[in-house]
Amino acid sequence: MRARNVRLAAYAVAVAAVGFAVVLASRFGSDPGLVDSPLLDKPAPEFALAPLEGGEPVALSDLRGQIVVLNFFASWCTECRKEHGALVSTADAFAGDGVAFVQVSYQESPPDSIAYLDVAGRSDAALYLADPGSRTAIAYGVFGIPETFFIDEGGLVVGKVIGESDAYTLGATIDAIQRGESPGQSVTGSTQQSPDG
Amino acid sequence: MSERTRSLTFAGILVALATVLVVLVATSPSDVDRVESIGQRIKCPVCQGESIADSPSTMARDMMDLITERVDAGFSDQAIIDELLESYSGALLLDPPTGGATLLLWLAPLGALAVGVVVILWWRRHPREEADGEEATPSRKLAPMVVLGVAFVAIVVVATMALRDQPGPAAGVADLSAQDLSEVSNETMEAVIASNLDNPQIDGMRLALAERYFQSGDYKSAFPHYLAVAESDTASADEVVAALVRLGWMVWDGNAEAEAAINLFDQALEVDPGSSTAKYLKAEVLWCGLDDTTQAATLFQDVLADPNLSADARAQVETSLANINSGVGCR
Numbered sequence: 232m233r234a235r236n237v238r239l240a241a242y243a244v245a246v247a248a249v250g251f252a253v254v255l256a257s258r259f260g261s262d263p264g265l266v267d268s269p270l271l272d273k274p275a276p277e278f279a280l281a282p283l284e285g286g287e288p289v290a291l292s293d294l295r296g297q298i299v300v301l302n303f304f305a306s307w308c309t310e311c312r313k314e315h316g317a318l319v320s321t322a323d324a325f326a327g328d329g330v331a332f333v334q335v336s337y338q339e340s341p342p343d344s345i346a347y348l349d350v351a352g353r354s355d356a357a358l359y360l361a362d363p364g365s366r367t368a369i370a371y372g373v374f375g376i377p378e379t380f381f382i383d384e385g386g387l388v389v390g391k392v393i394g395e396s397d398a399y400t401l402g403a404t405i406d407a408i409q410r411g412e413s414p415g416q417s418v419t420g421s422t423q424q425s426p427d428g
Numbered sequence: 429m430s431e432r433t434r435s436l437t438f439a440g441i442l443v444a445l446a447t448v449l450v451v452l453v454a455t456s457p458s459d460v461d462r463v464e465s466i467g468q469r470i471k472c473p474v475c476q477g478e479s480i481a482d483s484p485s486t487m488a489r490d491m492m493d494l495i496t497e498r499v500d501a502g503f504s505d506q507a508i509i510d511e512l513l514e515s516y517s518g519a520l521l522l523d524p525p526t527g528g529a530t531l532l533l534w535l536a537p538l539g540a541l542a543v544g545v546v547v548i549l550w551w552r553r554h555p556r557e558e559a560d561g562e563e564a565t566p567s568r569k570l571a572p573m574v575v576l577g578v579a580f581v582a583i584v585v586v587a588t589m590a591l592r593d594q595p596g597p598a599a600g601v602a603d604l605s606a607q608d609l610s611e612v613s614n615e616t617m618e619a620v621i622a623s624n625l626d627n628p629q630i631d632g633m634r635l636a637l638a639e640r641y642f643q644s645g646d647y648k649s650a651f652p653h654y655l656a657v658a659e660s661d662t663a664s665a666d667e668v669v670a671a672l673v674r675l676g677w678m679v680w681d682g683n684a685e686a687e688a689a690i691n692l693f694d695q696a697l698e699v700d701p702g703s704s705t706a707k708y709l710k711a712e713v714l715w716c717g718l719d720d721t722t723q724a725a726t727l728f729q730d731v732l733a734d735p736n737l738s739a740d741a742r743a744q745v746e747t748s749l750a751n752i753n754s755g756v757g758c759r
């Protein structure tokens with residue numbers, strides 16, 4: 232009888248251990264970079280960044296009253312290269328329509344970013360800024376790039392796209408914000424954390 | 429107690445207090461220690477399970493520099509960590525938060541200890557009961573089953589919580605892709621077209637956008653899109669005809685260039701000889717632009733022979749034909 236109780240207790244412990252392992256395993260696949268940004272529906276962190284080519288810093292507060300599309304990019308990021316054309320075409324399409332496109336260089340020297348943009352192309356309607364010390368990237372909680380934040384006319388973060396954006400995603404998100412909606416966060420693809428991977 | 433003893437005791441207390449003070453001062457964390465200590469608690473966002481204090485990545489170094497700045501500025505440890513969590517959420521902490529689903533991680537060792545203690549106590553209180561051949565009471569028989577049941581329920585509850593906390597599939601912005609094209613602005617369509625110039629499926633969107641411009645009377649914006657569809661190698665015959673017909677009409681209506689318009693209608697008719705729209709518009713331009721009532725009347729009659737012509741269109745063509753036959757001039 233005592234042996235049976237020991238056996239039952241062992242079963243109980245085994246079942247509990249298996250359950251615990253299942254719970255832990257279920258968390259394995261969850262990428263911390265994919266958690267909802269705590270910035271959503273909160274005031275966008277202020278920044279004042281100088282253009283890559285130099286010049287007067289551009290502050291987020293200078294763009295108040297416009298929808299701001301804030302994109303973090305680098306030449307070493309494959310997905311960033313894929314989405315660049317869409318960012319340029321969308322910036323061009325919304326030029327003069329109350330939408331400011333701001334692309335911030337991430338973990339890359341300004342000369343490298345400039346050389347990349349010289350080849351990949353620029354939109355006359357977009358701003359290309361440097362982020363020394365990654366202060367703005369840290370303030371926006373960037374885990375990897377590309378990440379694109381959408382800030383409404385009142386300065387609230389209302390959208391975030393993790394991964395490559397296409398022109399439809401960018402444009403439709405802007406359309407939604409113009410209608411007064413908060414598009415929220417979506418994951419469209421993978422991101423790259425560093426030049427090595 | 430003698431005076432000497434009291435003095436020695438007092439001196440001893442003073443020495444002890446001084447020693448404690450020296451030890452406390454010597455062991456109070458320096459600013460460098462604080463930076464390191466905070467860095468050890470923060471997960472490097474671009475690494476795998478490594479703290480920013482241990483990671484050689486540029487991002488980790490930048491975050492350590494930020495922490496150093498904040499410490500130098502007099503911020504408390506918690507204020508610095510809170511600032512980072514405001515941007516990154518609790519996912520940035522190496523130690524899981526003591527709340528939500530991760531509370532289990534903190535409670536599990538205590539729970540296991542408690543279960544162990546209960547089991548040991550239970551055995552000690554009933555060491556030989558079963559061995560002596562006594563029949564176990566029904567409640568005692570049920571006890572292991574209850575333990576198993578509780579464990580099972582706990583597992584299901586916790587697993588459900590954990591799964592619920594996982595980020596769902598792409599929501600929010602991605603949902604917009606399912607929206608009707610009618611909610612998409614001209615600017616978005618322009619951007620999509622500009623970034624998909626080599627995509628054969630873009631002809632349909634070009635035509636839809638051009639149609640919007642055409643209907644609003646913005647021929648200038650519509651023209652390049654109709655032209656691109658008309659010249660596209662990937663557009664369907666229907667799309668090419670639709671574009672050529674619109675181009676022809678805009679050339680006539682906007683610039684009063686009758687011959688250029690007729691040339692475009694002819695191109696449409698080469699692609700689709702049965703296009704009633706191309707025939708009708710060509711007839712209108714022949715009549716109104718070149719005063720060629722004979723050819724115009726023939727074409728109007730051709731159009732009327734189309735069994736699929738709508739009632740409205742048929743009425744319009746019949747009116748035009750009647751006007752030609754009765755010698756009434758073009759409207």
